[in-house]
Each structure stands twice: as C-alpha cells, then as structure tokens.
Amino acid sequence: xxxxxxxxxxxxxxxxxxxxxxxxxxxxxxxxxxxxxxxxxxxxxxxxxxxxxxxxxxxxxxxxxxxxxxxxxxxxxxxxxxxxxxxxxxxxxxxxxxxxxxxxxxxxxxxxxxxxxxxxxxxxxxxxxxxxxxxxxxxxxxxxxxxxxxxxxxxxxxxxxxxxxxxxxxxxxxxxxxxxxxxxxxxxxxxxxxxxxxxxxxxxxxxxxxxxxxxxxxxxxxxxxxxxxxxxxxxxxxxxxxxxxxxxxxxxxxxxxxxxxxxxxxxxxxxxxxxxxxxxxxxxxxxxxxxxxx
Amino acid sequence: xxxxxxxxxxxxxxxxxxxxxxxxxxxxxxxxxxxxxxxxxxxxxxxxxxxxxxxxxxxxxxxxxxxxxxxxxxxxxxxxxxxxxxxxxxxxxxxxxxxxxxxxxxxxxxxxxxxxxxxxxxxxxxxxxxxxxxxxxxxxxxxxxxxxxxxxxxxxxxxxxxxxxxxxxxxxxxxxxxxxxxxxxxxxxxxxxxxxxxxxxxxxxxxxxxxxxxxxxxxxxxxxxxxxxxx
Numbered sequence: 059x060x061x062x063x064x065x066x067x068x069x070x071x072x073x074x075x076x077x078x079x080x081x082x083x084x085x086x087x088x089x090x091x092x093x094x095x096x097x098x099x100x101x102x103x104x105x106x107x108x109x110x111x112x113x114x115x116x117x118x119x120x121x122x123x124x125x126x127x128x129x130x131x132x133x134x135x136x137x138x139x140x141x142x143x144x145x146x147x148x149x150x151x152x153x154x155x156x157x158x159x160x161x162x163x164x165x166x167x168x169x170x171x172x173x174x175x176x177x178x179x180x181x182x183x184x185x186x187x188x189x190x191x192x193x194x195x196x197x198x199x200x201x202x203x204x205x206x207x208x209x210x211x212x213x214x215x216x217x218x219x220x221x222x223x224x225x226x227x228x229x230x231x232x233x234x235x236x237x238x239x240x241x242x243x244x245x246x247x248x249x250x251x252x253x254x255x256x257x258x259x260x261x262x263x264x265x266x267x268x269x270x271x272x273x274x275x276x277x278x279x280x281x282x283x284x285x286x287x288x289x290x291x292x293x294x295x296x297x298x299x300x301x302x303x304x305x306x307x308x309x310x311x312x313x314x315x316x317x318x319x320x321x322x323x324x325x326x327x328x329x330x331x332x333x334x335x336x337x338x339x340x341x342x343x344x345x346x347x348x349x350x351x352x
Numbered sequence: 353x354x355x356x357x358x359x360x361x362x363x364x365x366x367x368x369x370x371x372x373x374x375x376x377x378x379x380x381x382x383x384x385x386x387x388x389x390x391x392x393x394x395x396x397x398x399x400x401x402x403x404x405x406x407x408x409x410x411x412x413x414x415x416x417x418x419x420x421x422x423x424x425x426x427x428x429x430x431x432x433x434x435x436x437x438x439x440x441x442x443x444x445x446x447x448x449x450x451x452x453x454x455x456x457x458x459x460x461x462x463x464x465x466x467x468x469x470x471x472x473x474x475x476x477x478x479x480x481x482x483x484x485x486x487x488x489x490x491x492x493x494x495x496x497x498x499x500x501x502x503x504x505x506x507x508x509x510x511x512x513x514x515x516x517x518x519x520x521x522x523x524x525x526x527x528x529x530x531x532x533x534x535x536x537x538x539x540x541x542x543x544x545x546x547x548x549x550x551x552x553x554x555x556x557x558x559x560x561x562x563x564x565x566x567x568x569x570x571x572x573x574x575x576x577x578x579x580x581x582x583x
Contacts, residue, residue, distance in 0.1 A: 064458045257442045260404065261503065262432035263459035265425075352364075352405045 068271035069278065072247050080279055083243045087236050087283025088290070091329050094225075094232040095291045099321070101221035103311050108185065108214045110310050117191060117206040121176045125200035134180060137194065139187035144179040148172045175202065185215040233332060236280065240336040244276045248344045259349045269341040273334065280333020281326065288322040353433070353511040353542045354380050355401060359410035362396050362566075370396040372566040373410070378544060380510075383537045385553050386546040387577055388563035394546040395439060397563065398513050401544065402436055403427055414511070432460055435504030435541075437514035441496045443488040443503075449475060450484040453503045460507065474502040477532060479525075493520035501529060505536065512536060514545040518552060530556055553577035 073080050121130060127145055135143050146154070151174040182188050188206060195204045248255065258268050295318070299311045312318065357376040363369050371393045378384055386394045399405040400412050403419045412419045414430070422430060436442075443452050454471040462470070475484050478498040488496050497520050504512060512533065518526035530552055537543045547553060553560060553576065560575030561568065570578075 064455070254444050257444055258455070258459065259428065260402070260431065260436060260438075260442065261456045261459070262428045262434075262507070263456075264428045267428075267459050352399075 065267070065270045065274065069274040072271055072275045073278070076243065076247055076250070079243050079246060080275075083239050083279045084283045084286070086239045087280050087329060087333070088286040090232040090236050091284045091287035091325055092290045092294075094228050094328075095287060095321075095325050096294065097221075097228040098225045099291070099295055099312070101218075101225040102321075104214070104218045104221045106312055107310060108218045111185065111210065111214055115182045115185060115188065115206075117180045117182055117188065117195070117204060118177055119180065119195045119198075119201045120203045120205070121178075122200055122202045123175060125176070127176050130198070130200045131178060133198070134178060134195070137191065139182055139184075139191045141181040141183050143181075146177050146179060148174045148176060151177060185212065188212070236283075236329070236332050237336045240276045240280055240333050241340050243279065244272055244337045244340045245344065247272055247275060248341065248348075252344075252348055255345070255348055265345055265349075269345055272341045273337040276337025276340075277330055277334040280336075281330040283333075284326045284329025287329070288325055291322065291325075354378065354413075354415055355511070355542070355544070356413040356416075357397075357400075357410070358413065360400065360407045360412060361409040362393070362400065362405065363408045369566050371400075371407075371563075374568050376561065376568060376571070378542060380542055381537070381540050383534070383543045383558040384545070385558055385560045385575075385577070386544065386563065387548070387553065387560060388546075392563040393566040394563055395515050396566075398515050398544065398546060401511075401513055402431065402434055428459075432456075432507050433510050435507065435509035435512040435514075437497070437500045437504050437512075437517045439515040439519065441488070441500045443496055443499055445488050448485050448487055449480055449491070449499050449502075452488070452499055453506050456503055456506045470506055470508075471502075474505045477505065478502045479528065494522065494525050497521060498525070498529065501532065505532075510541060512541050512543045512545075514543070516546055516548065518547060518549050523551075526552060547577075550577040 119134070121127065131143055131145055134140055149172065152172050155174070180191075182191060189212070192204050192206055195201050255268055259265075296313075299313055302309060302311060303313075355376075355378040357374045360371055360374040360376075361369070362371040374397070386397060388394050396405065400407060400419070401414070403412075403422065406420050417430075419430075444455070447455065450471055453475055454467050457467045457470060472481075472484075475481055478501050480495060480498055480502065483491060483495060488499065491499065497517060501514070501517060504514070514533070517533070518529050521529060526549065533543055533545065534556060557574045557576070560570065560572050560577065562570035562572075562578075
C-alpha cells in the first residue's frame with residue numbers, strides 16, 4: 059500500500075514537473091490516434107460497402123439454344139467461385155423483364171414469341187472472382203453470352219485495397235510518431251532524475267519501484283491522448299456519416315453504436331499499450347546504463 | 353555482517369590503480385576506521401563493499417556471498433541491509449528531510465505507521481527534528497550529513513558504511529555522530545568508516561586500517577591515527 063501510494067504520488071510529481079512536455083506528448087498522441095482512427099473507419103466503410111455489393115453480385119450466363127440446362131447448371135455449380143445458382147426459364151426471364159420495365163412492358167408483346175433463352179442467376183463469393191469466372195463461362199461452348207455488373211465492383215474492390223493499404227501505412231506512422239514522442243518524454247523525465255535514480259538504487263530501491271512511476275507516466279499520457287482522440291472521432295465521424303447518408307442515401311455506412319464503441323475501445327487500448335511498451339523499453343535501457351556498477 | 357577482501361585490485365582507465373591486492377577480513381560487529389591520504393583508495397574500498405563497483409581482480413565476500421556473482425535483482429535487497437553515508441551525502445533535493453529518510457522504508461513496503469515511527473525516531477536521534485520539513489538545499493553541510501546518517505539508520509542495517517561521516521561537522525556535532533555510530537556498533541552492527549579526523553580515531557580507539565597508494569599498509573586493533581608524520 060505504501061509502495062502503491064508512493065508510486066502514484068511520484069507519477070503525479072513527474073507529470074507536473076514536465077507539464078509542457080507532457081502536454082505536447084498528449085496532443086501528438088491524440089492527433090496521431092485521431093488520424094489513425096478516421097483512416098481505419100474510412101477503410102472499414104469501404105470494405106463494408108464492398109461486402110454489400112459482393113452479396114448482391116450476380117453473373118448471368120445465357121445458354122445457347124439446345125444446351126442441356128441441368129448439365130450446364132451442374133458444371134457451373136461445381137466451380138469454386140460460385141456461391142449459388144438459380145436457373146431461369148425463358149418464361150421466368152420474360153416475367154422478370156416485364157416487371158422491371160413496368161408500364162413499358164407492353165412493348166415486349168410486339169415481339170411475338172419469347173426471344174429470351176434459358177439463363178442462370180449465379181451468385182459469386184467475392185468481387186475478385188468475378189472476372190475469372192466470367193472468362194471461364196465465356197469459354198464454355200454451351201454459353202452464348204454473360205452479363206454482369208463487374209466494373210463497379212472492381213472499382214470498389216480496388217478502392218478497398220487502396221484504403222486498406224492507407225490504413226496500414228497510417229498505423230505504422232502512428233506507431234512510429236507516438237513511440238518517438240513518448241520515448242523522448244520519458245527519456246527526458248529519466249534524465250532529469252538520473253542522480254535521484256542512482257541514489258534510490260543505492261539505498262535499496264528495486265528497479266520496479268524506481269521505474270514504475272516512469273512507465274505509468276508514459277502509459278497515462280498515451281491513454282489520455284487516445285481518449286481525447288476517441289472524443290474527437292465521435293465529434294467528427296457521427297455527424298459526418300449523418301450528412302453523407304442524407305446526401306447519398308444509397309451508401310451503406312457503419313453506424314452501429316456498438317461496433318463504433320468497440321472500435322473506440324480498441325483505439326484506446328492501442329494507445330495505452332503503445333505508451334506502456336515505449337515507456338518500458340526506454341526505462342529498461344536507461345536503468346541498465348545508469349545503475350551498472352563501475 | 354562479515355566482510356572479506358580476497359586479493360582485490362581495482363584499476364580505473366587509463367591504468368590508474370586505486371587498490372592493489374587487498375586481503376582483509378572484517379568480522380561481524382567490528383568497528384573499523386579506514387584511514388589514508390586523499391586518493392589512497394578509501395572510498396573505492398567502501399564502494400566495493402556496497403557493490404557500486406566491482407573489483408578488476410579478486411573478490412569481495414559479504415557473509416560468504418561473492419558480490420561479483422550477486423544477481424542484479426538481489427542487489428537492492430543486499431543494500432537494504434547496508435546503511436550508507438556517502439561523502440557527497442546523496443540526498444534527494446526535492447524531498448524534505450522526513451521524506452528523504454522515509455522513502456528508503458517506503459521502497460521496502462514498510463507499513464506507513466512504522467515508516468513514520470522509524471523516520472521520526474532516527475531524525476530525532478541525529479538532532480534534526482525541528483528541520484524535518486526542510487529540503488536538503490536549505491540545510492548546512494553538517495545537517496545534510498546528519499540526514500544521510502538518519503537515512504542510513506532507518507532500515508536498521510547490519511552493516512554501516514560511512515565515507516567521512518564527520519567530514520563536514522564541527523567538533524561537537526562530530527562527537528554526537530560518533531556517539532550514534534558507537535551505539536549502533538554496540539548493538540551488533542558492523543561499522544566501516546573512512547575518516548581524516550585524527551581526534552576521533554585517537555579518542556575512540558578501534559581497529560584502524562591504513563591505505564597508501566591503494567595498498568593496505570597497516571591493520572591495527574585499537575590503533576591510532578598516525579598520518580600526521582606524512583603531512
């Protein structure tokens with residue numbers, strides 16, 4: 059209990075002693091975690107959009123006249139990229155077309171006989187597999203033509219790849235910058251008290267007793283910085299998606315409070331862990347060089 | 353605590369020899385003065401005992417434990433049993449007298465009531481009760497010396513190592529400090545102190561170890577301070 063209260067008192071003393079440096083660390087950590095959070099949220103939203111599009115992704119192969127429907131259906135079903143397959147008879151296809159055309163559907167009756175062939179509604183597992191599947195289907199002699207909405211999905215998929223990479227780059231930058239700032243702050247704290255540390259060690263204080271306040275200082279600054287960043291994300295993200303949904307209602311965005319809350323918790327955990335790890339490293343390095351016997 | 357130096361030499365870069373082939377044994381409960389001219393190796397001898405330094409050659413044993421082989425995690429626990437008064441006091445400037453004494457016990461997780469009781473007792477013992485809320489820079493050299501002694505006594509050590517504990521003190525305060533050291537020695541604590549104070553050595557006769565240019569030149573029971581002739 060005595061040790062615990064001493065450690066807390068000493069951590070407070072350290073924070074007050076280098077308050078300006080602490081403030082800079084706090085702001086830097088906060089800005090870095092904020093940018094990281096928003097980049098990741100953007101990337102997650104693009105992925106969310108992509109997965110929604112993928113779930114609606116349909117490739118429609120049209121069969122040549124005289125092709126055996128069941129045999130071709132079995133062949134396509136066996137392909138690994140295929141999630142499900144639904145055969146559509148010429149009558150079903152016509153009915154679907156009529157319902158889609160609405161009031162203009164009467165124009166179809168002018169054609170006389172039904173010109174539509176047998177076709178399939180093939181659902182694909184992921185956007186990446188659309189192109190190869192279409193190529194395979196085109197290569198089948200029973201298939202006359204293939205219709206698919208591939209380009210949009212391809213573009214969203216490539217955007218998803220770019221944003222994922224950006225999030226990873228941001229993650230690395232956030233780790234580097236935050237680590238550097240926390241490392242320097244704690245190093246300055248340690249350096250300013252190097253004589254005191256040597257005295258404490260000389261009179262029997264253990265390494266953990268001496269170093270814990272410094273580790274707590276770094277962890278506390280990073281934790282507080284992350285909490286501020288999470289506050290900033292709440293202020294920027296939630297009104298942002300509201301505006302986007304009003305103007306672009308077809309977009310499906312992440313707005314589940316539970317998911318956002320878990321994401322924020324993860325960010326705070328990330329910040330605090332980073333602060334803790336950096337402080338531990340700098341303290342260990344400093345201690346082993348300061349208290350080494352001559 | 354029993355201390356044994358076995359063929360100990362300490363050489364500093366570049367080739368400065370502080371101690372040469374010291375063979376020495378100090379038994380539990382002994383009181384030993386280490387005397388010698390400035391630069392003779394007295395402080396180095398004490399630093400080897402507190403394991404602030406490790407010998408270049410030979411070994412230092414405390415209670416038959418080789419300090420060179422002592423694990424880093426065990427050093428703080430060893431030092432808690434060694435009361436140290438350094439020549440430059442080594443006090444923490446932003447802590448009060450009371451806090452400087454108390455934190456040694458806090459580091460050992462001693463209960464707060466016990467910390468208060470022990471710290472108050474040793475501060476009173478060294479005559480600084482009225483100065484307990486002052487910080488080291490507000491104290492005179494002699495008072496700082498006494499704070500260092502109080503801190504060294506706080507943990508009731510088995511070994512008391514003091515580098516010129518009376519060096520900055522006037523005659524009367526030095527005599528008071530000696531009374532304290534003799535009383536803790538009487539309680540069974542081994543005391544090793546370096547000194548230049550001839551009066552103290554000659555009036556409180558104890559074992560005297562004399563160093564000269566890093567060599568042990570005299571080891572005398574109930575000895576005198578006989579460096580006068582060299583000045």
